[in-house]
Structure formats: structure tokens, C-alpha cells
Amino acid sequence: MKVSGSVLAGMVAVGAAAEAGCPQPLRNMVYFDQYHTAILPSHDVTAGITHVVMSFANSSLFATPNMTEEYKPFMDVSKVRAMFDNGTQVGVALGGWGDTNGFGAGAKTEASRKQYARNIAAMATKLGFDFIDIDWEYPGGNGADYKQIPNSDKVDEITTYPLLLQEIKDAIKPRALSIAVPGKAVDMIAYTPEHAPAIFAAVDMVNVMAYDLMNRRDNATAHHTDLQGSLKAVDAYLALGCPAAKLNLGLAFYAKYFQTAKGVDCSGGPIGCPILLAENATDGSDLGTSGAITFEKANVSPPPPPTNLTTSKDQSCGTGTAFTCQGLADAGCCSQYGFCGSTPAHCGAGCQAGFGTCTGPQIGASFVSALKESKTDEVAGGQWWWDASNELFWTLDTVPLMQRKFKEIVAARGLGGIFAWSLGEDSYDWSHLKAMREGVKGLSKASRK
Numbered sequence: 001m002k003v004s005g006s007v008l009a010g011m012v013a014v015g016a017a018a019e020a021g022c023p024q025p026l027r028n029m030v031y032f033d034q035y036h037t038a039i040l041p042s043h044d045v046t047a048g049i050t051h052v053v054m055s056f057a058n059s060s061l062f063a064t065p066n067m068t069e070e071y072k073p074f075m076d077v078s079k080v081r082a083m084f085d086n087g088t089q090v091g092v093a094l095g096g097w098g099d100t101n102g103f104g105a106g107a108k109t110e111a112s113r114k115q116y117a118r119n120i121a122a123m124a125t126k127l128g129f130d131f132i133d134i135d136w137e138y139p140g141g142n143g144a145d146y147k148q149i150p151n152s153d154k155v156d157e158i159t160t161y162p163l164l165l166q167e168i169k170d171a172i173k174p175r176a177l178s179i180a181v182p183g184k185a186v187d188m189i190a191y192t193p194e195h196a197p198a199i200f201a202a203v204d205m206v207n208v209m210a211y212d213l214m215n216r217r218d219n220a221t222a223h224h225t226d227l228q229g230s231l232k233a234v235d236a237y238l239a240l241g242c243p244a245a246k247l248n249l250g251l252a253f254y255a256k257y258f259q260t261a262k263g264v265d266c267s268g269g270p271i272g273c274p275i276l277l278a279e280n281a282t283d284g285s286d287l288g289t290s291g292a293i294t295f296e297k298a299n300v301s302p303p304p305p306p307t308n309l310t311t312s313k314d315q316s317c318g319t320g321t322a323f324t325c326q327g328l329a330d331a332g333c334c335s336q337y338g339f340c341g342s343t344p345a346h347c348g349a350g351c352q353a354g355f356g357t358c359t360g361p362q363i364g365a366s367f368v369s370a371l372k373e374s375k376t377d378e379v380a381g382g383q384w385w386w387d388a389s390n391e392l393f394w395t396l397d398t399v400p401l402m403q404r405k406f407k408e409i410v411a412a413r414g415l416g417g418i419f420a421w422s423l424g425e426d427s428y429d430w431s432h433l434k435a436m437r438e439g440v441k442g443l444s445k446a447s448r449k
């Protein structure tokens with residue numbers, strides 16, 4: 001078995017520090033997702049990051065006997081390791097939003113749990129990961145498939161989830177095990193007073209997804225990652241008995257938008273203004289009236305469309321091309337994915353106005369305005385803006401509000417660290433990532449006095 005020396009060295013150091021009554025260094029963790037790799041941070045930007053989580057490995061891979069298909073990381077683990085400080089722990093996350101089948105199958109019986117755990121351990125050994133992250137959204141239900149598979153069919157997961165985690169921990173030792181856990185109380189189905197102690201006992205880190213606190217299942221505006229909402233999420237896990245040192249507070253490197261109800265003035269405040277239906281009540285699919293925009297260069301500071309646009313010959317269009325849909329009969333709109341067409345998916349939210357006609361709200365231009373015009377709700381600790389002309393509500397986090405989270409949540413509750421979704425989404429100027437490093441540094445110094 002190959003375990004990188006830094007894992008063992010790190011564990012010894014942490015154990016010694018805890019024995020001597022010294023505070024442990026705060027964790028500064030980032031998820032590194034496969035969809036945001038075009039612009040990568042330099043070494044001076046990643047300095048101070050203690051944990052990086054490559055995401056995602058499909059949960060179903062580990063549910064087959066002896067892994068019929070191998071997990072292939074989107075980037076060589078050695079290449080990822082080289083992007084960070086020496087000694088940064090590199091892990092892999094299984095699952096993610098919409099991927100629950102493998103977990104459900106793996107958790108079912110004692111035999112399936114052992115097999116699932118064995119498969120994960122073999123993969124971690126082979127690829128040289130330092131830790132494993134289980135991103136099951138969510139045990140017990142309320143996932144992307146909740147209209148297809150009702151929560152009532154997942155009741156057994158409330159019992160089997162902690163058992164699965166314990167099997168995984170036993171199989172991957174001495175590697176660490178982390179879990180990503182829901183930020184909204186309504187989704188904490190498996191985190192019951194009866195079962196939570198076994199969950200927390202099995203894992204080393206609990207990543208509280210304190211974002212998307214307003215999501216497409218809501219019917220009125222609210223902050224998606226405000227300070228008060230984040231604190232409430234953290235306190236829910238503390239109340240269930242999670243040791244504060246295991247908790248990492250989640251930060252979001254993206255803003256969310258929601259179309260507000262036609263003709264309703266939402267300028268009065270960030271809470272409680274009606275929005276358009278955002279999720280199909282029958283099949284749970286997205287209705288395209290809400291979404292997320294990352295802090296990437298292409299969004300924060302989009303380049304102007306080229307001036308030498310020509311009409312598309314193959315329906316391709318938009319950012320990165322010199323093709324417009326203007327002039328195409330019945331296909332004059334350029335969709336957010338770069339295709340000409342005339343359906344609501346082409347002409348509605350996300351439609352690229354520089355490359356054709358659009359009928360929906362101008363998300364890209366509105367986001368640039370939101371970054372300039374948004375206001376701070378100092379009480380809740382959330383940033384928001386209502387774009388009257390596009391009838392769009394924006395909710396996001398800022399560097400000053402993240403700094404407050406360090407003081408008013410991480411320090412106030414004695415948490416073990418923070419994490420962000422996700423590294424590549426901050427590539428405009430890495431300012432949020434830098435704020436994390438400064439926040440961790442500040443607290444580590446303060447607690448050492």
C-alpha cells in the first residue's frame with residue numbers, strides 16, 4: 001500500500017499538537033472540478049491550500065464487483081499535486097449533484113458496503129490519493145431524482161449511510177474521509193439525532209455546503225450563501241453533536257440568478273419577492289429561469305464580440321467563434337451553449353445577444369452590472385441586486401463578507417477550516433481564493449497568541 005509520506009507526517013503532527021493542547025492549523029480546502037481547467041492558478045495563488053479535492057468520480061463505478069470499469073481522473077494526480085504546495089493533501093470526491101445511484105446500491109447490504117469500500121480503497125491506493133470525499137446529495141432523498149424516486153423509497157439509506165461511511169473509513173485508513181453535507185435543513189434527511197453520531201464518528205471532515213441556500217425549489221427570493229444562513233447550517237451540525245474541529249465551512253465562487261415574477265418590483269429588499277417557477281413540478285427538471293454564473297474571466301470581464309462576424313453555416317455561434325445567428329431564418333438566436341435556434345432554450349435566459357437576437361433576460365450583461373451595482377445586506381451578511389430591466393434577482397458573496405464569515409462563523413464556532421466550490425471558478429483574479437488564504441492565516445495567527 002502506498003500512502004504519501006505527508007499523510008502520515010501530517011497525522012503525527014496533528015496528533016502531537018492536539019495532545020499538547022495547541023490549536024490545529026486551519027484547513028484551507030478547494031474542490032477542483034473537471035469543468036474548470038482552462039485557466040489554472042500559479043503557485044503563488046495556490047500557496048496555503050492544504051487540501052484539494054478532484055471532482056467527480058462516478059459513484060456507480062464502485063458499486064460493481066471488483067470494479068469492472070476503472071476511474072480515470074480528468075488530470076494526472078501528479079500534475080494536480082504539482083500545482084500546489086508540497087504536502088498539500090490531494091483527494092477525490094465521489095458523486096456530486098445528480099449522482100446518487102452508486103451510493104444507494106453500495107449502501108444496501110453488508111456485503112455491498114464492504115465491496116464498495118474495498119473498491120474505493122483500491123482506487124485510492126492505485127492513484128495515490130491522500131483522502132476520499134463522499135459527495136452523496138443526499139442520503140435519504142431530495143436529490144436531483146426526487147420526482148423519479150420518491151424519498152419514501154430511500155428510507156433505508158438513513159440507516160445504511162453511516163454504516164457505509166464506517167466501512168469506507170476502515171478500508172482507506174490511515175487516509176482521511178470527508179463528506180459533503182447539505183446546507184438546507186430540509187435536505188438533512190439522513191442527519192437525524194439517532195444516526196448523526198455514527199456519521200460524525202466515521203469521518204474526519206464534514207464539508208457544510210453553505211451555499212445554494214436559495215435554489216430552484218424556492219418560490220421567493222433569499223440569499224444563497226449569506227452569513228446568517230451559513231451560520232444556521234453550521235449550527236445544525238453542531239447541535240447534532242459534530243465536533244467543531246471536523247467542520248469545514250463552504251464558500252461559493254459563483255453568483256446565482258433567478259427571474260422574478262412578471263411586473264413585480266423586487267427593488268425593496270433581498271428577501272421574499274416572488275420568482276418565476278424554476279423547477280418542473282412533475283419531473284423535477286430545470287425550467288431555465290434560474291442559474292449560476294462563476295467568477296471566471298469570461299463572465300466577470302467578457303471580451304466584446306468580434307467585429308468580423310459572419311453568419312453561421314453549421315449552427316455554431318457565440319463566444320469563441322466568429323459566427324452569428326443573425327440572418328438565419330427560424331434560427332436567429334445563439335444559445336448559451338453556442339448553437340443557433342429559435343426555441344426558448346436558444347432565445348431565453350443565457351442567450352448570447354452579441355451573436356443574434358434574444359427574447360429572454362441578458363444574463364451575461366446583467367451579471368457584469370450586478371458586480372458593480374449590488375448591495376450588502378449587512379444584517380444577513382449577503383450581497384444582492386435586483387435588475388429591474390431584466391427582472392432578475394442576483395445573490396452572491398463578496399470578499400468583505402467572506403472576511404466576516406471567518407470572524408463570525410469559523411472563529412466564533414471554532415471550526416476546523418473552510419472549503420470552496422470551486423477552484424477554477426475564481427479565475428478572473430483569484431480574489432476569493434486569496435481571501436480564503438488571508439482568512440486562514442489571520443485566524444491561525446490569532447489562535448496562536
Ligand SMILES: *[C@@H]1O[C@H](CO)[C@@H](O)[C@H](O)[C@H]1NC(C)=O
Binds near residue numbers: 058059060061099
Ligand atoms: C455514472 O455511471 C452510470 C453507470 O454507468 C451512468 O448511468 C451515469 O450516467 C453516470 N453518471 C454521471 C454523472 O456521469
Ligand SMILES: *[C@@H]1O[C@H](CO)[C@@H](O)[C@H](O)[C@H]1NC(C)=O
Binds near residue numbers: 066
Ligand atoms: C472479486 O475479487 C475477489 C477477491 O479477489 C474474488 O474472490 C471474486 O471472485 C471476484 N469477483 C468477481 C465477480 O470477479
Ligand SMILES: *[C@@H]1O[C@H](CO)[C@@H](O)[C@H](O)[C@H]1NC(C)=O
Binds near residue numbers: 086
Ligand atoms: C517541493 O518538493 C520538490 C521535490 O521534492 C522540491 O524540488 C521543491 O524544492 C519543493 N518545493 C518547496 C517550495 O519546498
Ligand SMILES: *[C@@H]1O[C@H](CO)[C@@H](O)[C@H](O)[C@H]1NC(C)=O
Binds near residue numbers: 218219
Ligand atoms: C412558497 O413556498 C412556501 C414554502 O415552501 C409555501 O409555504 C408557500 O405555499 C409557497 N407559495 C406559493 C405561492 O406557492
Ligand SMILES: *[C@@H]1O[C@H](CO)[C@@H](O)[C@H](O)[C@H]1NC(C)=O
Binds near residue numbers: 280287
Ligand atoms: C414538465 O415535465 C412534464 C413531464 O416531463 C412535461 O410534460 C411538461 O411539459 C413540463 N412542463 C414544463 C413547464 O416544462
Ligand SMILES: *[C@@H]1O[C@H](CO)[C@@H](O)[C@H](O)[C@H]1NC(C)=O
Binds near residue numbers: 306322
Ligand atoms: C476575425 O478577427 C479575428 C481577430 O480580430 C481573427 O483572429 C479571426 O481569424 C477573424 N475571423 C474571420 C472569420 O475573419
